[in-house]
Amino acid sequence: MATLELNRIGKVFGTTRVLSEIDLAVAHGEFVILVGPSGCGKSTLLRIIAGLETRHDGEVVIGKKNVTGLRAKERDIAMVFQSYALYPHMTVARNLGFSLRIKRLPKPAIAERVGRAAEILNLTPLLNRYPKELSGGQRQRVAMGRALVRDPAIFLFDEPLSNLDANLRVAMRQEISDLHARLGSTIVYVTHDQIEAMTMADKIVVMNAGRIEQVGRPLDLYDNPQSRFVARFIGAPAMNFLAGSMEGGAARIRLADGAGELSLAGRPARSGAVEIGVRPEHIRVGRDLPEAALQGIVRHVVTTGADSYLDLDLGSQRLTALTQERPDVGPGDRVAIAIPPSAPKLFDTETGARIEF
């Protein structure tokens, strides 16, 4: 186990800059997830940590050692690939033990370490099977086992669950979390799925267009997004965004098209147009709410059992509300909408930056 430090990492493919000025510190035993839309540079960053992407700016430090000039095989890193990259002509046991065989460990030592890894991952009955005889989830576990056997300084995961079906993905998320809790390993994990990030990470790194948007613990990102991008990316259903405008020093904000006003818990100094972000679960909807300041019309009602989603028209703007109560309203109904003063987050219309107040 070790720490990882990235200093001013930059990468250019041809004429496109895919990463710029990435600084990141990963503590000993920390589970860090890089998340972002496809093309944000997260996989490239992971490959730079791995040493698979060679030409880049900045430096990679593992433990106390600057490994920037070292090749992937010299960095004491293990990686779980998106396609698993199992060796198809080797049994599970030989797949797991391949790196040890290359290190020329004695056979009994290899068998012992492979056996231990197999036990941890419930692979013992499968040791003599070939990859093509395994299910997706089993292959995934072999890929993790191959990393485990080596006892590396850092584990890297490149979208490891993207080839699994939804149920298996949930189960594997749990397994990876358990594994991390048990081994206390340092993990850097890449995914485009914010739910994976929210459920597993100690620390999430949200990336966008080759830059880090925000770094923080999952709930910090959820509650305190520092930009419109993070606010929109984290959370499902996504945060609502409404256009509005305000006058400096007032504790209220006017929605566009005169659809009404929201109260705020503070008094922002800014004036002019802003974007208002409101999480769906903070919106209350009812036929008659005493605290309601807004009126809207129901467009759709979707109920999944525990949760219900209400699609609402608020003037010319749309928003989605989430409730655990069975709604007693239907499409076309005129309803009252309440948004508590603590709920709205404000963002700069131009830059998307958070406006604190």
Place this chain on the structure above:
Amino acid sequence: MPKTGLTRIVVNSALLLLAISAVFPVIWIGYNSLKTAPEFLLNNFSLPADPTLASYREILDDRAFFVALRNSLFYTIASTVLIVLFSFVVGYFLARFDFRGRKAIYGLFVAGLVIPIPSLLVPIFLQYRGIGMYDNQFTLLLPYVAFGLSIAVVIMESYIREISVEIDEAAHMDGAGLFTLMWVVIFPICRPAVSTVALLSFIAAWNEFAFAVTLVRNEEFRPLTLWLRTFAGQYSVNYPGMMAGMVLATIPVILIYLFFRDKISAGFAGGAVKM
């Protein structure tokens, strides 16, 4: 397509007729080689009334046949092994690495698919004569390897390209050097392509005649195709003898073909359209 009974019968009969006409000449040679010369001249269509191996015995008494057999085996096996090794290395490098000259190398090997080989016979003869490589045990090896490489490189390169590069990266991260990566990890994965290349190379070298007739005079270095030509010339009236020689020279490729029919036909067809 209408699926009436009549169409079905007509179509199937036509295809069977085609199939029979493709193999009948070969079968005809096979059973007539078991006749005596007089019986053949009397009736060349019927099956042998009293099958005899006399023609075969005569050939197997002839040292020249075994010399040619040994040479054919040498040229075929050596060139097949070399083509597999060379084409794997070149195919791997072309598929995985980006280096200056990569496109030129690929183009060079592909050009070999298009060049009419017979037109190079005269220049190669002149070149061989000029440097004294003419007429020895290794004379034929180089052309067999070189002309087999074109298709082999194309087959290998396209196969390796289909293998996820993450496998190479995983092996690299597991600590494998280039040698281990190539021969312990990727080569075994390429087994289907390797066997296609091996089969095509084997058949091509075994059947080759144009280079043999141009570059080899000495009887000690003749492959079976050259032996057959001389042998058949000697027996211009003993047709069953000639046929026995043809059967012996062909039986290995026919057996290999029967065992690996799909792989071989797919390899030929795939290679042909890869131009």
Place this chain on the structure above:
Amino acid sequence: MQAFQPTRRSLWALLAPSVLVYGFIVVVPVVVGIWFSFHEMRNFQMEWAGVANYARMAGDGDLWFVLGNNVTITGLAIFFQVMPAFFIAVLMNRKDIWAEKFVRTAVFLPVVISPVVTSFVWILVFNLDSGLLNSTLAVLGLEAWQQRWLDDPEIVIYSLTAVLVWQYIGLFVVIFLAGLSAINPETLEAADVDGASFFQTAVLVVLPQMSRTVAVAMVLALSGGLKIFEHPLVMTGGGPGLASTVVAQFAYDVSFRRAQFGYGATIAITITVLSLVTVLACLWIINRLTVRSSGETDA
């Protein structure tokens, strides 16, 4: 660049054996051939001949005649080999084929047999008195149809073409079968439902989706026409006269029988360049034309 890529020096060191062998056999001869084409043998010495050899080709009636033989064979092969192979493949692609394994095995078998052997097979089939063909005709009472298949200068070129078609039609059938397997079978069923006949289906539905395969097969037949060498050499030696001589053997005979190595090399180099240019031009055009409309994923 891959993390596991070797240094440039070791990369080229590992490529060297293959590239050197290949260059020595395929590239150097072209250079040697070009050098010889500007020389000619006189009194056992190569002397500078300028462009005399090239000038001589233009006025060489024999050369043009044997080139005509190549053209005849190639044209006939496209008509009797490529086109039938397409329809045979469409037929074989049906589901209700009797003895399918046998048919598939048999049709391709001649492709893998050495041209020397098949040439001898057909020498025996075409043999005047005891050949399979003439004796079968006699049994059927068709003595009038008997021919001197390999000895009649009017006929020999057709006999030769027949052998080539017999030997290589299977290759084209398999090429087309591979192309067929890449097109959506539901389009054939749709044509069936629409009431198309076999030929309508083959020409209007299958052919357009396989245009690239068909075009490449044509190019293959075209370049194959210049590769003919062994069959006439073994079966007829190019005779009678020049009746079955093809251009490759002509270059060969000029060099080895008349010891005019310069002129032989000139012809050889000209065919090589001609063939390369034609085939590459055809392939370029095909790639330009068929990228969009082809139903195949990859040919």
